[in-house]
Amino acid sequence: KQEVTQIPAALSVPEGENLVLNCSFTDSAIYNLQWFRQDPGKGLTSLLLIQSSQREQTSGRLNASLDKSSGRSTLYIAASQPGDSATYLCAALPSGGYQKVTFGIGTKLQVIP
Amino acid sequence: KAGVTQTPRYLIKTRGQQVTLSCSPISGHRSVSWYQQTPGQGLQFLFEYFSETQRNKGNFPGRFSGRQFSNSRSEMNVSTLELGDSALYLCASSPEFSTGHYGYTFGSGTRLTVV
Numbered sequence: 001k002q003e004v005t006q007i008p009a010a011l012s013v014p015e016g017e018n019l020v021l022n023c024s025f026t027d028s029a030i031y032n033l034q035w036f037r038q039d040p041g042k043g044l045t046s047l048l049l050i051q052s053s054q055r056e057q058t059s060g061r062l063n064a065s066l067d068k069s070s071g072r073s074t075l076y077i078a079a080s081q082p083g084d085s086a087t088y089l090c091a092a093l094p095s096g097g098y099q100k101v102t103f104g105i106g107t108k109l110q111v112i113p
Numbered sequence: 114k115a116g117v118t119q120t121p122r123y124l125i126k127t128r129g130q131q132v133t134l135s136c137s138p139i140s141g142h143r144s145v146s147w148y149q150q151t152p153g154q155g156l157q158f159l160f161e162y163f164s165e166t167q168r169n170k171g172n173f174p175g176r177f178s179g180r181q182f183s184n185s186r187s188e189m190n191v192s193t194l195e196l197g198d199s200a201l202y203l204c205a206s207s208p209e210f211s212t213g214h215y216g217y218t219f220g221s222g223t224r225l226t227v228v
Binding site for chain 2: 091105
């Protein structure tokens with residue numbers, strides 16, 4: 001059974017700092033891994049999707065990497081801004097047929113002005 | 114292009130009642146997945162429908178059920194509501210199964226409060 005862990009559970013950084021959020025998964029046989037952000041009481045907004053054949057994806061100040069062999073993905077946020085404050089979740093889809101997506105609990109990020 | 118639409122946005126129900134939530138996926142998306150989100154448990158998978166067929170089901174009691182129509186719109190129903198059913202219910206759609214090759218797009222959710 002796939003398990004997804006995100007550490008730390010919460011993170012507080014000053015504005016402008018570069019930061020890394022971690023996502024670990026137990027089963028390396030994944031089809032893809034997707035990163036989301038969630039604002040309080042809202043739905044999830046997709047940030048980046050990495051296919052199993054890819055090593056990383058970039059969008060603006062965000063860069064996500066995937067290392068299946070070590071069961072890890074990282075989300076790098078450059079030059080953080082107060083608007084980046086949200087909860088960040090990762091989700092892994094196992095490969096092989098109709099599998100269930102497993103989500104991490106998330107990392108709650110606060111960027112202090 | 115319209116996103117994933119969930120209705121209603123908020124609901125207050127009494128214990129023992131039943132409730133129906135609706136999700137309209139992005140046009141052309143055939144997969145709809147439902148999740149329950151609570152502060153302590155995170156996102157818990159309820160079920161996934163693909164082309165009107167339930168493809169996967171999470172570990173929820175039979176009080177939770179769903180269906181998908183030919184236009185890919187989906188509904189989930191919770192009967193005999195309990196206080197513990199209070200949660201944010203999220204719907205996600207994708208062109209293929211689960212997140213597939215294109216990933217999930219989520220709706221804004223329905224906030225259900227059971228009193």
